[in-house]
Amino acid sequence: MSGPETERQYDLFSREFKRDPYGTFAAMRREAPVHGHRAPDGTTIWYITRYEDAAAVLRDDFHFMKDVRQARPAEEGVAGTSRVAYQQLINENMLFSDPPDHTRLRALVSQAFAPRRVEEMAGRIEAMANELLDRVAAWEEMDLITEYALPLPLSVITEMLGVPAEDRERVCDWSQAIISPGSRGLNFSARKRKVRALVAYLRRMFVKRQRAAQDDLVTALVQAEEAGDRLAEEELFGMVALLLVTGHETTVNLIGNGALALLQHSEELARLRANPELMGAAVEELLRYDGPVESSTTRWAREDVRFRGHLIRRGEVVRVALASANRDAEQFAEADRLDVGRADNRHLAFGLGIHYCLGAPLARLEGRIALGTLFNRWPNLRLQVPAEELVWRSGVLFRGVKELPVAWGVGV
Numbered sequence: 001m002s003g004p005e006t007e008r009q010y011d012l013f014s015r016e017f018k019r020d021p022y023g024t025f026a027a028m029r030r031e032a033p034v035h036g037h038r039a040p041d042g043t044t045i046w047y048i049t050r051y052e053d054a055a056a057v058l059r060d061d062f063h064f065m066k067d068v069r070q071a072r073p074a075e076e077g078v079a080g081t082s083r084v085a086y087q088q089l090i091n092e093n094m095l096f097s098d099p100p101d102h103t104r105l106r107a108l109v110s111q112a113f114a115p116r117r118v119e120e121m122a123g124r125i126e127a128m129a130n131e132l133l134d135r136v137a138a139w140e141e142m143d144l145i146t147e148y149a150l151p152l153p154l155s156v157i158t159e160m161l162g163v164p165a166e167d168r169e170r171v172c173d174w175s176q177a178i179i180s181p182g183s184r185g186l187n188f189s190a191r192k193r194k195v196r197a198l199v200a201y202l203r204r205m206f207v208k209r210q211r212a213a214q215d216d217l218v219t220a221l222v223q224a225e226e227a228g229d230r231l232a233e234e235e236l237f238g239m240v241a242l243l244l245v246t247g248h249e250t251t252v253n254l255i256g257n258g259a260l261a262l263l264q265h266s267e268e269l270a271r272l273r274a275n276p277e278l279m280g281a282a283v284e285e286l287l288r289y290d291g292p293v294e295s296s297t298t299r300w301a302r303e304d305v306r307f308r309g310h311l312i313r314r315g316e317v318v319r320v321a322l323a324s325a326n327r328d329a330e331q332f333a334e335a336d337r338l339d340v341g342r343a344d345n346r347h348l349a350f351g352l353g354i355h356y357c358l359g360a361p362l363a364r365l366e367g368r369i370a371l372g373t374l375f376n377r378w379p380n381l382r383l384q385v386p387a388e389e390l391v392w393r394s395g396v397l398f399r400g401v402k403e404l405p406v407a408w409g410v411g412v
């Protein structure tokens, strides 16, 4: 075996796949666990679907690197990844860097996201969750995504960064344009406008913090940038944009997919209600069972490398299908079953290796509080539409529904 397989193609982009990717992933794990998908432009994207292989790729940051400019030098051209100036600003971040830059950038913020620091925010997050539910309590029905799952993590991360409450909505709107354009249905120029607006806003914010320091993350980062050698100006933009996006675009789907899975598994929900001490394990299981990130961000082969008998050529793209690895029966007993008490749950929902999710402690805390508060307050919570009618967001990175209509009144 070598090179990409052209005879077998898997449907990885359709609406049907987004609704339920798990059957396709099971087939890939069985038939073509390292699958070279030939894109229409002739380039090859390698999909890694088994748990063991996924963990091996994520741990191997030498062969599978993040900075495309190192993997494909300028003279070779970097198809589809052109870095126009404003875009460059937001791409200069730890997730798209390799050591030593990655190590330096991550160290600048790792303290702020350490488990003990994050646990101190529990009371504040609980208050925010209750405020959001208070606001809609009289409605008796809502779109859970718009009213709760999105604003909660967004408020948390913007508050940590120091974005004032009155600016949060527009900052959210702009920052959503940063991630894959298709996933929010934006065309290229709309996306460009929004990213530009975000960059301009951040520029003003940095100046304000230089003049008057505050007790927030942006001030700490501006001070690191001013100190000179630890953070370049474009890296400052990249860092704040990365934290903004990762801070809410994923957790929204932990709350959304998590609530959906529990509503579809009433016995597991009842078990959780009867045993609230299972909440920590339940969040891990929800991350495994239907996690927010379908596929890792892009990795590039640094040099020609043989992987499980396949030749992955220098500069080719490698994607780790986290959602598939998390359903691999070789790793998880009854992998397709939701078990809120599952033990030894070493899922890959937060990735692995040097890019392991920086925000994992925060996401776990938000997930526990958001789902706990929601189901405690509204034991009657139920879906307002059949699950088959829910529309899943497009794009290869994230996994989540666009809207999740729910009701909680006593009358049906």
Ligand code: HEM
Pocket: 094, 095, 096, 106, 157, 242, 243, 244, 246, 247, 248, 250, 251, 254, 291, 292, 293, 296, 297, 298, 322, 348, 349, 350, 351, 352, 354, 355, 356, 357, 358, 359, 360, 362, 363, 364
């Ligand atoms: C349930 C919610 C979340 C999930 C499932 C998740 C998942 C992930 C995954 C899979 C990666 C690695 C991607 C890769 O290797 O290609 C990652 C990286 C990252 N995440 Fe999260 N994330 C979540 C929430 C958060 C939050 C709340 C933050 C807070 C700011 C955050 C910040 C980051 C950062 C900064 C990185 C890059 C780390 C690095 O490159 O060293 N994430 N996340």
